[in-house]
Each structure stands twice: as structure tokens, then as C-alpha cells.
Amino acid sequence: MLVASTISTAHARVARAAITMIDTPGDSRSAFFSRAANLDVARASRDKSLASVPWKLQAARLSYALAVWRESSKILPKARYPEAVTSLAVAGIAMLSSIEDRGGGADTTRDVEAINNWAKNNQPKAWTESPPKSAQLYSGDPNSVLPFAAPAVAPKTPVDPKLTTPDATKTPDPKAVDPKLPASPKKQ
Helix, strand or coil: CHHHHHHHHHHHHHHHHCCCCCCCCCCCCCHHHHHHHHHHHHHHHHHHHCCCCHHHHHHHHHHHHHHHHHHHHCCCCCCHHCCCCCHHHHHHHHHHHHHHHHHCCCCHHHHHHHHHHHHHHHHHHHHHHHCCCCCECCCCCCEEEECCCCCCCCCCCCCCCCCCCCCCCCCCCCCCCCCCCCCCCCCC
């Protein structure tokens, strides 16, 4: 039983790592695996070489891990939102199955959109609260409060338009003394 538990935990961990592709709703990294597969196959065909990763095999592994995660989430209580896990796993498996069938160059645009829509519709509760509520690691311990980072705000003063970035193409003066090096001894 312990071995089966360890295997399913490992598969769930792999599935969660695969789903880390969902960063923020609408983010271009929402389907990192699919994009990486497409770019690698395009590079391989351009360079007339092999793909760096066996994408069909990796897609099959991730698809299996998502299927295990989906099945193990069915026994979760309603408070843990098993339907959200199931719907995400189904969307991920759909995307990965096209890569399994047609390889890394498969068109996964529609499947990526399904994952993006899932991310928009299932935002974490902490992101939707206004003002955000602090998380507490241990109930009753005020020292374990983890505040959320304050949202970024635009600077109140406008940026000075006279500021410029130094030109990186300029070469340093060869006769100039480097302040990091000791002075060379003078010839007499």
C-alpha cells in the first residue's frame, strides 16, 4: 500500500508541476509544455536535427500523471474543490493527447485556450478578495501571519526624460587607469 501511495503521490507531484504552467490568467506561459514542444520541433526542422526531448513520450507521462491526479481527486471532500481539479486535468489531458498523437509540432491552440479559460474562471480565493486577507500558518499564533505582497503601483513622480542608458558599444579608454587594479610601477 505504501508503494502505491508513493507512486500516486509522485504522479500527483508531476501533474502539479505540469500544471504550474498556469501562472496567471491569460499569461502567455499558461501552456509552457505545449509552447516548448512547438518551438523545439520548429528548431529541429530548421536545423535538420532531432528534437531535444521525446515530446510524445513526455506528453504520455504527463497525461498519465494528470489522469492519476484526476482519479485521486474524486475522493476529496467538496470543500477541497475536486471538480476544479477534475476539469483542469481533463483540459490538460486534452492538450497532451494531441501532442501524443501528432508530436511536438501539434497545434494545441484550442486546448491552450481551454486551460487559460479554466485559469480565469478558477482564480484562487486569495486573489479575488479585496483587500487581500493575510494567511496564517498556525491558528492562534499571531507570529505566523503571512501577509500578501502589496500590489505594484505606478510611481507618483514621472520619470525624468533626460535620463539615458550608457552606450554599451563604447570601448573603454585603454590609457585610463582601472580603479580595481593597483597602479603599475613607473619606469625610471
